[in-house]
Amino acid sequence: MGHREDLLEGAKRCLLEKGYARTTARDIVAASGTNLASIGYHYGSKEALLNLAFLRVTEEWGDLLTSPEEAAEGADGGGPPAPLDQFRDTWQRVIASYPETRSVWQLQMEVVSRLEKDPGLREALLGPQREGRDGLAENMLGIDPEKDPERARTAGLFCQALLIGVMVQWMMDEESAPSAQDLTDGLKAVLEGREDQELDGPGPGRESS
Known part of the structure; x- marks a missing residue:
C-alpha cells in the first residue's frame, strides 16, 4: 500500500481504539507508519x-447484513427468502457480531453526538446515510431501491431508527437487549395489530373509506 491507503487504514484503527475526539494526527501517523505531511497532502x-x-x-460493518448464502442465491438467480425470515436472519448476524463490533457501535454513537457542533462531519455523512437506508431496506426486508425507491426510502427510515434503538439497548444492558427473534416477533405484532384494526372496521371518530 502507498501512504494514502496506509493513512486510511491507520485512521480506521485509531477510530476503533481511541474514538473520534481522542484521535490525533500523531496517532494516525504512528498507526500508519507515515508522516504528518502525508495527511495534508493526501x-x-x-x-x-x-x-x-x-x-x-x-x-x-454493513457487509454483515448480507450473508454468503444470500449473496450466492442472488448470483445464481435463486428466489429471495420470506421477508420476516430475512429480517430475523439479518438481525441474528448483526447481534451475534456485537462482541467483535462493539467498538464500531460505540464509535457511531460518538459520531452522532458530534453532528450538531461539526457541520463538516454532518455534511460528509448526508449522502452515505441516505444510501445506507436503501441498503438496510434491501438487506433487512428485501426491498429493491431501484424498483421501488419510495417504499425503500420509508422502510429504510424504519430500519435505521430500529438499528439505532437496538444499538443503544445492547450498549446499555446486554442481558435485557432484544434478540433477533424478539425483533421479529415485535414486527409481527405490529403487522397483526394493523390487520386486526382493518378487520374490526373504523374505530370511534374514524370514517370508513
Whole structure:
C-alpha cells in the first residue's frame, strides 16, 4: 500500500481504539507508519481523513447484513427468502457480531453526538446515510431501491431508527437487549395489530373509506 491507503487504514484503527475526539494526527501517523505531511497532502486535513475512515468502518460493518448464502442465491438467480425470515436472519448476524463490533457501535454513537457542533462531519455523512437506508431496506426486508425507491426510502427510515434503538439497548444492558427473534416477533405484532384494526372496521371518530 502507498501512504494514502496506509493513512486510511491507520485512521480506521485509531477510530476503533481511541474514538473520534481522542484521535490525533500523531496517532494516525504512528498507526500508519507515515508522516504528518502525508495527511495534508493526501486528504487535506485530519478531519477529512477521519470522516472518510468512519465511512469505511461503517461500510465494512454493513457487509454483515448480507450473508454468503444470500449473496450466492442472488448470483445464481435463486428466489429471495420470506421477508420476516430475512429480517430475523439479518438481525441474528448483526447481534451475534456485537462482541467483535462493539467498538464500531460505540464509535457511531460518538459520531452522532458530534453532528450538531461539526457541520463538516454532518455534511460528509448526508449522502452515505441516505444510501445506507436503501441498503438496510434491501438487506433487512428485501426491498429493491431501484424498483421501488419510495417504499425503500420509508422502510429504510424504519430500519435505521430500529438499528439505532437496538444499538443503544445492547450498549446499555446486554442481558435485557432484544434478540433477533424478539425483533421479529415485535414486527409481527405490529403487522397483526394493523390487520386486526382493518378487520374490526373504523374505530370511534374514524370514517370508513
